[in-house]
Amino acid sequence: xxxxxxxxxxxxxxxxxxxxxxxxxxxxxxxxxxxxxxxxxxxxxxxxxxxxxxxxxxxxxxxxxxxxxxxxxxxxxxxxxxxxxxxxxxxxxxxxxxxxxxxxxxxxxxxxxxxxxxxxxxxxx
Amino acid sequence: xxxxxxxxxxxxxxxxxxxxxxxxxxxxxxxxxxxxxxxxxxxxxxxxxxxxxxxxxxxxxxxxxxxxxxxxxxxxxxxxxxxxxxxxxxxxxxxxxxxxxxxxxxxxxxxxxxxxxxxxxxxxxxxxxxxxxxxxxxxxxxxxxxxxxxxxxxxxxxxxxxxxxxxxxxxxxxxxxxxxxxxxxxxxxxxxxxxxxxxxxxxxxxxxxxxxxxxxxxxxxxxxxxxxxxxxxxxxxxxxxxxxxxxxxxxxxxxxxxxxxxxxxxxxxxxxxxxxxxxxxxxxxxxxxxxxxxxxxxxxxxxxxxxxxxxxxxxxxxxxxxxxxxxxxxxxxxxxxxxxxxxxxxxxxxxxxxxxxxxxxxxxxxxxxxxxxxxxxxxxxxxxxxxxxxxxxxxxxxxxxxxxxxxxxxxxxxxxxxxxxxxxxxxxxxxxxxxxxxxxxxxxxxxxxxxxxxxxxxxxxxxxxxxxxxxxxxxxxxxxxxxxxxxxxxxxxxxxxxxxxxx
Numbered sequence: 001x002x003x004x005x006x007x008x009x010x011x012x013x014x015x016x017x018x019x020x021x022x023x024x025x026x027x028x029x030x031x032x033x034x035x036x037x038x039x040x041x042x043x044x045x046x047x048x049x050x051x052x053x054x055x056x057x058x059x060x061x062x063x064x065x066x067x068x069x070x071x072x073x074x075x076x077x078x079x080x081x082x083x084x085x086x087x088x089x090x091x092x093x094x095x096x097x098x099x100x101x102x103x104x105x106x107x108x109x110x111x112x113x114x115x116x117x118x119x120x121x122x123x124x125x
Numbered sequence: 126x127x128x129x130x131x132x133x134x135x136x137x138x139x140x141x142x143x144x145x146x147x148x149x150x151x152x153x154x155x156x157x158x159x160x161x162x163x164x165x166x167x168x169x170x171x172x173x174x175x176x177x178x179x180x181x182x183x184x185x186x187x188x189x190x191x192x193x194x195x196x197x198x199x200x201x202x203x204x205x206x207x208x209x210x211x212x213x214x215x216x217x218x219x220x221x222x223x224x225x226x227x228x229x230x231x232x233x234x235x236x237x238x239x240x241x242x243x244x245x246x247x248x249x250x251x252x253x254x255x256x257x258x259x260x261x262x263x264x265x266x267x268x269x270x271x272x273x274x275x276x277x278x279x280x281x282x283x284x285x286x287x288x289x290x291x292x293x294x295x296x297x298x299x300x301x302x303x304x305x306x307x308x309x310x311x312x313x314x315x316x317x318x319x320x321x322x323x324x325x326x327x328x329x330x331x332x333x334x335x336x337x338x339x340x341x342x343x344x345x346x347x348x349x350x351x352x353x354x355x356x357x358x359x360x361x362x363x364x365x366x367x368x369x370x371x372x373x374x375x376x377x378x379x380x381x382x383x384x385x386x387x388x389x390x391x392x393x394x395x396x397x398x399x400x401x402x403x404x405x406x407x408x409x410x411x412x413x414x415x416x417x418x419x420x421x422x423x424x425x426x427x428x429x430x431x432x433x434x435x436x437x438x439x440x441x442x443x444x445x446x447x448x449x450x451x452x453x454x455x456x457x458x459x460x461x462x463x464x465x466x467x468x469x470x471x472x473x474x475x476x477x478x479x480x481x482x483x484x485x486x487x488x489x490x491x492x493x494x495x496x497x498x499x500x501x502x503x504x505x506x507x508x509x510x511x512x513x514x515x516x517x518x519x520x521x522x523x524x525x526x527x528x529x530x531x532x533x534x535x536x537x538x539x540x541x542x543x544x545x546x547x548x549x550x551x552x553x554x555x556x557x558x559x560x561x562x563x564x565x566x567x568x569x570x571x572x573x574x575x576x577x578x579x580x581x582x583x584x585x586x587x588x589x590x591x592x593x594x595x596x597x598x599x600x601x602x603x604x605x606x607x608x609x610x611x612x613x614x615x616x617x618x619x620x621x622x623x624x625x626x627x628x
Contacts (some may be wrong), residue, residue: 013300046474051217058213060367062206067349076199078344083411085345090202092406095400098213102396104387112388 043116047109056107062094130275132448137275138453140312141289147308148293148301161298161345161495162229162471168381172307174394179306179380179456180464181208181395182313182402184266187457190403192427194410195417198343203358205403207365209396215370216392221385228380230471231373249476252373256469257506259374260462264510267458274431276450280511282458287507290462294499299381302463309460310398316453317405320434320446324412327437334415343414374464377471409433416430430454466502473498 069075069086078085155291159165168176186208193201228234231252236245268282293301328334348354348361369375382388413420418435420426431454434446478501479494 048490054217055214058210058394062210063362066355066362069345069347069474070351070355073345084199086346087202087407087411090199090206090346092404094206094242095209095403098210099393099396099400100215102213102393108392109389110386123279 039116039120043112046112050105050108050112054101057101058098061097065089132444133274133451136448136452137208137271137455140455140459141285143308144289144305144456145292148289148305149296150301150304158235159229160300161476161492163377163380164299164303166381166383168303168383170382170387170390171393171394172303173378173381173387174398175307175310176303177306177375177391177395178398178402179308179310179313179460180374180378181372181399182457183263183312183461184270184454186402186406187313187317187454188270188430189427191409191413192429194407195413195421195429196426199346200342200348200358200408202346203361203365204313205399205406207362208369209399209403210366211369212392212395214366215375216389216396219370220379220388220392221560223376223379224382224388225385230468230475231376232472232476234376246476249472252472253469254504255371256373256465256472256502257509260465260469260503260506261510261513263458263462263465264507267455267462268510270431270451270454270458273428274447274454283507283510286458286462287503289459290466290608291499291503293463294466294503295496298470298495299467302467303381304461306460309456312456313453314398314402315459316449316456317402317430320450321405321408323442324433324437324447324611325408328415373472374461374468377468378464406430412437462503464497469502470495470498473501477501495587 065086075085080088136484157165186205191203193204198466223234226234226237227585228237232245232248235248236242264286266282267286268279271277271282271285272279292304334508342349350357350359379391380390382391409430413426413433417426417429417433419436420429420432425432431447431450434450435443438446474491474495474497478497479491482490482494482497
């Protein structure tokens, strides 16, 4: 009625369908569109690099032992806690080491998969 | 020998009865194809790891390694190290893809991966061949062990082991065998660990006598002969590290995991269990240096584990420990033979007997086909073990080589089966088979969409269980209704598919 009536204001909640939130890429991955292929290849490359890394670590640690003992035969005479070095390394310590490598690998691989899932499903804002 | 043999005889009887009891218990669960082949893919990683440890630790590990170490020294440590490290290689390269392929058997996997019938046939032949060649020494080893430990005639071992394995495999397939093998891992570990502890205590009580040291070569982990020795050691390492991936009875156990993640965790647990086990053979070897001179002099080092308790501990204590070790050795033969029998029966079922009895029939036929295959898988090697005298064993230089070599040869022979298959680029998904395409005829005529659906991860080369697989797909579609999937859902589907999705 009067002229000083406040102007109408539209009140809304926070936007539910935010355009900032990335669209789910899961469909792309399943359909193997070029975009999905890129995502999938990045995951596969990551996992492959990880696997190769573990194998390289095994090769330069355990795999180097015969060469080391071949080049420096006097290592065989060293005793650790009353046992020859080779027996301590290959009879005991190698198993926890392998387990540690396996554990690291599984942890990292599962993290990669979670990250990938977050990426393609669109992370929560 | 008759008085001494009683504890050993009782131990073998107890292991046999327990094995049959656990195995036939699985009969109440096993009904479907999936039960028989892969225990319906519901085996928890820890149980599965115990089962893999159970079947993997054959007599070569239980008896052979300690003897090899006693005679050959540190160079022989590469055997247990390689057998364990093989699982790390398996973990990083094939564990998860193996499971995700959804295959029932190794030939399934090879065919899904390479899309070739010829590869499938070759793979089937190799699995059966490897399995049988591997089973024969298990049966013969059982005969030799029972003869030396209890004094039974040599044919008894193969017959008993063959019968027990057959009963277990036939009664519940993979379900039964999983429990049996898990039980046998812990039995074997106990049977190795408890005597080792007692022997260590006795050794400590004796004032920790040092052995004769075994000469300088005993502590060098490289074969003799300079460059050639180095080369020999490295070839052994490569064969052992890669060989594990090709053992059909190990690979088939990975199909029993719920998913790829479970497969990885299983492998990790296997690494722990094997490491725990392989700590003990060196202890026997070291104690053998102190107490077992007579065995080395007699050339009987391969019975070190069986004989050492008697040599160190006198009287009834020694006999009881020997009985425990005998039980463990017998369990080793049983569990490895069961695993191999399962792997071979699975392949024979799919490629031979299911065609004979009618593959697409009702549930009962699958069980029948599997049981028929189990008979073939077990009886052939038993007959070979009974009739053929000492297959190559003596020729290669005695039982020492044969026992030590038991695990190595098949591993090296079959490794390319899986290693080669996995070398293909990962993005390749199992190729579709014609029947599935027919099932999807009702999907919208977008070829890309259809291909994407069919190539989605976690896809199995559906062979006998197509309805279940469709149902799973339906569930996934419902959970992630991407824009295209939603559009597809709006299109009316053929009755079979829709029914499957609703179930």
